Amino acid sequence: MVTTRNTRGDVVAAAGRLFAERGYHGTSMRDLGKELGLLGSSLYSHVESKQDLLVDVVGEGARLFEASAAMATEHDGSAAELLAALIRGHVEVVLDNRDIVRTFLNEARMLDSEHRERVIEARDHYEKAFRRVLQAGAADGSFRREVDPKTDTIFVLSVLNAVERWYDPVGELDRPALVSAITEFALRGLT
Amino acid sequence: MVTTRNTRGDVVAAAGRLFAERGYHGTSMRDLGKELGLLGSSLYSHVESKQDLLVDVVGEGARLFEASAAMATEHDGSAAELLAALIRGHVEVVLDNRDIVRTFLNEARMLDSEHRERVIEARDHYEKAFRRVLQAGAADGSFRREVDPKTDTIFVLSVLNAVERWYDPVGELDRPALVSAITEFALRGLT
DNA sequence: GGTGGACAAACAAACGTTCGTTTGTTTAGA
């Protein structure tokens, strides 16, 4: 058996896994050590504190969503096309990084107020990408005029963020089918 | 100052509040005691264990949703009417019992496997009420034929369950406006 | 031969819970 030494990245990845599964407060440093074949105390060779790990995992979640929104909106297209791109990007981030996303969505509130504040700002910024598209679609008539960008963005993001909670990657619904089901549902809700 | 003695109900209610705010593992029995002006140890006059409190709170959440679905579907009506009634009921349960609902939605996974199993069953049963209505609507043509009751039910419930996370009862959107916004979004997504 | 990863022991604090006791409030009988 080939045993490689662990890097900080390994520790953060394992933390994401356990925080997603058991929650931040439900995971001890010894649990986390065991996950990596280490003692709990050995983690402090890689990390300054437990809180530090949460900051890293949640920060990476924020970064992923941010990058996805930037990618989806850098080219131009109709409101429907842009929304479809945002939705596809979001689903891909969720499914390619389930543990990080679960931790980002459910455990960010365990951060100290300073870091929590930053996460809220990142979320607001991400939300704005959706809101702008809905706004544009309502203005140019490709969506219903009565679409309320603020509220309807929340509805779309509600569906997207819930994916982590129920989607089974080995179930009947494959990834493209999931993306198009959500896209269709959202677009019909808006047009 | 009139100081009344605490009942088991008071303890469960306070537990719901703190579990919702800080999570189950983020709440200690001493925290909970402080919330009620008691010592942590005094709680054991009312309750057998901390786990017991979570069982009670989550159980009440399950009961509330179940009762709401029963109420909404006991009279008959069109699929759209029934869905609207289910949606209104759900929103009312969420807004009238935020702490219980938050704990039900976010902390049920901290239950031991036996109780967790029961919660999953209760959720499945509740979900079926929605699914039956979507099925009926797709069958009688009041919804689109291509509506997939399973997936689309999840989408509607995603929007409903997220309400707890963002809705501000003192914000611009009042309760009837919230209900009709969700109902409209859902019905458009399905028709 | 220095550096960084891991160990092992130890720390104080906090954890859930138990225990025997005290307190305050009902209840029943005289």
Next chain:
DNA sequence: TCTAAACAAACGAACGTTTGTTTGTCCACC
């Protein structure tokens, strides 16, 4: 109506364990 028994709620100390973290030492690899 007064009293005494019964009861439930709360206390406060203590329990054994687990928590996050610190420290000093060792070993393997550049």
